[in-house]
Every structure is written in structure tokens, then in C-alpha cells.
Amino acid sequence: MTRPAQLLDRRARRRRETIEEILEVAVEVMTEDGVAALSLAEVARRMGLRPPSLYQYFPSKAAIYNALFAQGARRVAAAAVEAEAAELDGADPLARLRTFQDGFCRWCIENPVLTQLLFWRTVPGFEPSPESFAPAVAHLEELRSRLRAAVAAGQLAPQAASEEAVALFTCLVSGVVAQQFANEPDASYEQGRFTRLVPTVFDMFIARYAPKEHTS
Template sequence: MSTTAPDRRTRRRRQTIEEILDVALELMAAEGVAALSLSAVARRLGMQPPSLYQYFPSKMAIYDALFQRGAEQFLAAQRDAVAAATTDDVVELHLIGTTAFARWSMENPVYSQLLFWRTVPGFEPSPEAFAPARQAIDDLRAQLQAAVDAGRLHPDAATEEGIALFTSITAGLLSQQLANEPDASFDEGRFSRLLPVVLEMFYQHYAPTRGKR
């Protein structure tokens, strides 16, 4: 019995899964994130709908796989940008990582809608799919704590309150950009180009002297 056949089948299955997700992403871009149809995906791939169920048992399973794929991509974009930085200044590194996340979000609006806005009624990512997003929050917490340890931020910045405020203002900025100028580049966007200003406001709010008179 050949030992290569199972590997070949596994590779082919993985390839088909990726093709399904790519087609689903294209359809979501054209028809709307919540308007995904399994029948439409099957037709685009030239397969019968029952064949599609061999790979994904439901539409929610496709959303879940896309959520995980998108979360892995934006986490990698942030980490790669920080790893390639030529500075060790904690504030500059924070800006670099956040800018990479914002650029990725604008370049991938379908993923952004699925990841950061509740565009699909009833969809909740599985723990496995949500794991990369949780890692991104852990990275943010570590970045804020590094700024606290360096004396650049008040300790409150690295608390749940600080994380909630930071994610709210950055997501709000991106929401405004994607809603009003979806085709603009990050550098030219009326809202996205304000990201350094928004971060400066966050740092001023959590200045090391916060609460001191």
C-alpha cells in the first residue's frame, strides 16, 4: 500500500478548502458579508452543494474559518511590522504595530467587517478561530505594559479599561474611514491619517502624571 496517497489526499483537501474560502471571500465582497450563500459558492467552484458539505457543514463554519484566517493575517501583519522596526522606543513600536493593523484592515475590508463588526447575525467565532485575536489583545497588553514600565504611560493604561479605550478609538477611526472613504489609501484617508493623533490623545489621557496635582 502506498504511503504517499494519504498525504496527497490531505494536500488536495487543504487546497479545496482554501479555494472555498477564497470564493466565499470574493462573494462576500460583491454581495455583502452577511449575504454569503453556500449554493453560490458551490456554483462558482463547479461542484454540487452536497459536495461542499464534505468540507464545511454549514455557512457558519465558513465564516468561522474565514474569521480565523483573517485574525491570523492581521496578527502576523502587526508582529512582522514590529519585528522589522529599527527602533526600540516603546511608543514608536506601538505606533508601528497599530499602523500595520490599520493598513491591513483597510486593505482587507471584508475580513475587517467579519472580525471587528457584527455583520453576520448569529455568528460567534469558535474558541479556535478567536485564538489569534486573543493573542493580538495579549500583544497589545504587553505593549502598553512596556510603555508603563518605561515611564511613558500611567499604569491604568495597561488595565482592561485602557485596552477597552484603545480598541474603541482605533476601531472607531477605522469604522469611519471604511464607511465614508472605503477606497482611500491609509495615508490619504481623511480619518486613517489621523491615527498618530488618536494615539497621542491616548498617551496624553494616560500620561504618567495622571491623577497627580
């Protein structure tokens, strides 16, 4: 009665692949038609399936949005950490924070659909589940810890680790990304008129929280 483990693995893997493909195609559809215009029928069509078949993998349309939210939250957090680690392992906290933030912004620009789902909340009835939301909270905590590290290193004033400073930091990033999407949605991260301001807003942040000079 029990099947070979290998076969079960194959089936499980195939199922996972199908789930991944559904999410990928869903992003394609949203890219073309708008985040709020996701249609399961269209996803099925592009996969060569009938709409009912999708319900073997997701119980509802909302579940697909939710899975995409969770996936996006994990990916954007990972992108920031990877950017930071890539070229600056061992660098000072402020330089690390800068690349962390740059990685975050770059991911957002390169993933407009997921960014909109994550940070704009424009889909009529959709609310992410607490589990899907968790990675987003974790990312914010990573940002906080990096601000604290810069303070501890004497590169920023103590207030830079306050909740107000965290909020301000997110506003600066959010603003650049929002303006880039609204005004030049197709520009690359490097060429965007607004994304080019990422280093600028970072400089403004560190200028505001410059540590007091001790002319010892």
C-alpha cells in the first residue's frame, strides 16, 4: 500500500513546482493588468489549465494574494541582507546600513507588483494574514538593529535609533520608490530620476542625526 518514498517525493516536488508557477504567472498577470485586476481564470489560461484546477493548490484568490505577500516580504528582506553582505562584509555600520537600504530600494523597483501589494495595500478586500505579515515585521526589526549599531559605533546620534527616526527613514525610502513608480515606472534603478535620490535621502538622514562633535 505504501508507495516508494521516491515517488512521493516526486509528487510533492511537482506540486510545489505547480504552486510556484501559479504565483509566478499571477505576478505576470498583475504586471500587465494591474495588481487589483488579478484573475484566476487568466492565470489558468496561461498555464494551460482550467480555472477549477487552481483550487487544488489554493483555496481562494485571497490565498494567492496572501502567498504572494508572504513571498514578497521574505524576498525583500533577503535582498536587503544580501546586498549588505555582498560587498561590505566587515565595513562600518553606516556603510552597511547604506547598502542594506540600497538593496531594499533596488528590489522594490525591480518588483513593482509585489511592492505595491506589500506597501500600498490597494487591493480591495485583501488583508495579509499574521503569518504572512511576520517577515515584514522582522525586516523592520533588522532596520532598527542596524540603526542601533550605527549609534553604538558613534556614527549617529542616539536619537537615530528612536521610533521617530525609524519612521522617518521608512518615509524617505517609501517616497523615492513611490515617486519613481508613479512618474517613471519603466526606468531602471540606476537611471531613474527618483531612485537616483536614494543616496541623497540617506545623506539627509545621517546629516540630521549626525553625532555631536567632541573637540577632545
